[in-house]
Amino acid sequence: MKHEKISSYVVLIVFAVIIIFPLFYIISVSLQSFNEVSKYPPTIIPQVLKFTNYITLFKMGHFARFFLNSLIFAGSLTISHMFLSSLAGYVLAKFEFPFKRTITLLVLTSMMFPVNMRVIPVYTLIVKLGLAGTYTGLIIPFLTGGFTIFIMRQYIVSAIPDAFIDAARLDGASEFKIFWTIVLPLAKPALAVVAIFQFVLRWNMFLWPLIITTSKLQTLPVALAGLKESERFVQWNIIGAGCVFLIVPTLTLFLIFQRFIISETGGGLKF
Amino acid sequence: MKKYKHKQTKLIFTYTALIPCLVVMGVFIYFPLIYGFRVSLAKDWSLNQFVGFSHYIKLVRSSEFWNSLKVTLVFCSAYTLIINTLGLFLAILVNKKIKFRNFFRAALFSPYMISMVAVGLIWQYMLNEKNGLINYLLKFVRVPAIPWLADSHIALFSLVLIQSWTLTGYIMLLLLAGLQGISKSYYESAEIDGAGASAKLLYISIPLLRPTLFLSSLTGFIQGFVLSFALVKVVTLGGPMHSTDIFSYFIYRTAFDYFDLPLANALSILGLSFLAILGIILFKLQERSA
Numbered sequence: 001m002k003h004e005k006i007s008s009y010v011v012l013i014v015f016a017v018i019i020i021f022p023l024f025y026i027i028s029v030s031l032q033s034f035n036e037v038s039k040y041p042p043t044i045i046p047q048v049l050k051f052t053n054y055i056t057l058f059k060m061g062h063f064a065r066f067f068l069n070s071l072i073f074a075g076s077l078t079i080s081h082m083f084l085s086s087l088a089g090y091v092l093a094k095f096e097f098p099f100k101r102t103i104t105l106l107v108l109t110s111m112m113f114p115v116n117m118r119v120i121p122v123y124t125l126i127v128k129l130g131l132a133g134t135y136t137g138l139i140i141p142f143l144t145g146g147f148t149i150f151i152m153r154q155y156i157v158s159a160i161p162d163a164f165i166d167a168a169r170l171d172g173a174s175e176f177k178i179f180w181t182i183v184l185p186l187a188k189p190a191l192a193v194v195a196i197f198q199f200v201l202r203w204n205m206f207l208w209p210l211i212i213t214t215s216k217l218q219t220l221p222v223a224l225a226g227l228k229e230s231e232r233f234v235q236w237n238i239i240g241a242g243c244v245f246l247i248v249p250t251l252t253l254f255l256i257f258q259r260f261i262i263s264e265t266g267g268g269l270k271f
Numbered sequence: 272m273k274k275y276k277h278k279q280t281k282l283i284f285t286y287t288a289l290i291p292c293l294v295v296m297g298v299f300i301y302f303p304l305i306y307g308f309r310v311s312l313a314k315d316w317s318l319n320q321f322v323g324f325s326h327y328i329k330l331v332r333s334s335e336f337w338n339s340l341k342v343t344l345v346f347c348s349a350y351t352l353i354i355n356t357l358g359l360f361l362a363i364l365v366n367k368k369i370k371f372r373n374f375f376r377a378a379l380f381s382p383y384m385i386s387m388v389a390v391g392l393i394w395q396y397m398l399n400e401k402n403g404l405i406n407y408l409l410k411f412v413r414v415p416a417i418p419w420l421a422d423s424h425i426a427l428f429s430l431v432l433i434q435s436w437t438l439t440g441y442i443m444l445l446l447l448a449g450l451q452g453i454s455k456s457y458y459e460s461a462e463i464d465g466a467g468a469s470a471k472l473l474y475i476s477i478p479l480l481r482p483t484l485f486l487s488s489l490t491g492f493i494q495g496f497v498l499s500f501a502l503v504k505v506v507t508l509g510g511p512m513h514s515t516d517i518f519s520y521f522i523y524r525t526a527f528d529y530f531d532l533p534l535a536n537a538l539s540i541l542g543l544s545f546l547a548i549l550g551i552i553l554f555k556l557q558e559r560s561a
Contacts, residue, residue: 121307175284
């Protein structure tokens with residue numbers, strides 16, 4: 001038995017190192033000087049910690065603006081999904097009505113069309129609506145989606161007893177009030193999962209913001225990719241700083257909320 | 272009377288609650304399919320000239336199209352296979368009662384949270400043929416420098432490795448959830464019969480995990496399919512020599528390098544049809560074998 005445990009540890013440690021080391025490495029790269037980052041053999045620990053790389057990043061790349069754009073994009077979609085998808089999920093979970101089967105089918109099949117295959121037709125549509133290069137055009141195609149509706153529905157079906165809802169109805173509460181004051185608070189774990197995954201998904205989203213945004217509206221990933229492409233000789237230390245800046249928000253969120261994603265009881269991926 | 276009025280209020284609430292998502296889905300998921308098809312039948316996106324299926328014929332005749340399909344299929348099958356095999360292996364390990372297992376779960380999962388742009392840039396820097404860390408480390412085990420991204424025979428393989436690095440932890444968690452759903456009594460009675468670890472794996476875990484494995488394969492496939500665009504755009508730009516010209520990148524450069532929107536729409540429609548057919552086939556296969 002002990003043999004088994006030790007070999008499990010060894011394997012896990014090896015894999016953990018393979019997975020995590022690049023993240024530490026890019027932090028190191030972001031703090032190296034241009035000479036260090038371009039020379040051979042590659043430096044693993046920088047001689048001097050050049051925090052000024054980050055200042056250069058902001059000056060060269062106007063990254064404050066792009067950070068704000070990403071925040072607006074990811075933030076608004078997170079809120080929108082939390083509200084609209086929980087509303088739709090609640091209704092699909094607890095109500096009976098005409099066309100319920102058709103609507104459920106439509107919601108589920110919408111997940112079958114990956115975003116990469118939809119962007120060109122959606123792009124054509126947004127441009128024709130005159131919304132290219134606007135926040136609106138960037139945001140509206142993704143205001144809600146089958147996946148988040150599905151998560152909310154599954155959770156509400158299993159975790160919220162009909163009794164609570166019926167009791168509130170007997171007390172004369174309006175349907176929306178029931179949703180807002182009873183269902184939503186009880187659905188907090190699912191809301192947390194939806195919120196985190198939406199925020200991370202939209203923060204990291206690349207193809208859509210790439211094609212629909214103009215230079216001022218770019219989100220962070222698009223801007224970083226553009227920054228790297230714009231120079232003949234890539235300054236990897238600055239680009240490294242950009243990478244760190246890009247991944248810190250999502251990794252921080254992950255570290256704070258990992259309980260919801262990883263744990264035995266709250267595992268959001270169990271859906 | 273009151274009961275009827277109440278039922279009416281419920282119905283109004285129901286449909287009002289559903290209208291936003293139905294509108295968004297209708298306008299931005301279902302309508303674009305039809306609209307995209309319509310655009311693909313025109314000469315340019317002003318929709319003035321109707322050219323029928325000539326774009327589709329042009330695609331079926333172009334070697335770039337078939338190359339892109341081939342590259343995509345190879346790429347997607349490869350990483351899906353790797354992440355599910357490794358993911359299952361790691362899920363079993365991480366399911367055991369060992370210390371720090373939550374740390375391992377979180378650590379292995381973390382690449383999934385990182386923007387693919389950052390992933391691509393980090394790996395591009397490390398896989399540099401001359402100065403990169405990977406080739407430098409390989410020197411210590413006497414392996415010559417490998418042109419990870421510069422050689423047209425190796426580049427796709429490198430992308431498969433990067434994509435697997437990103438997604439293995441994600442699949443691991445999916446399969447872990449499935450593993451935790453298997454009743455311990457199966458394993459206990461097998462142990463009484465004298466089954467060893469590999470027997471338990473082959474005859475209990477894998478068969479009972481089949482629906483989860485199907486789901487994880489499908490999810491992994493789609494995730495990688497979506498995420499790989501950023502990888503290609505940032506790291507290889509479809510090259511060298513179109514060896515990494517995956518389908519979503521092919522669509523992108525048709526639309527924005529060649530500026531041919533109707534052709535790009537035709538490609539999108541073809542891609543969607545292909546995925547739909549694949550989905551149906553997989554679903555039927557899964558149903559039949561269950």
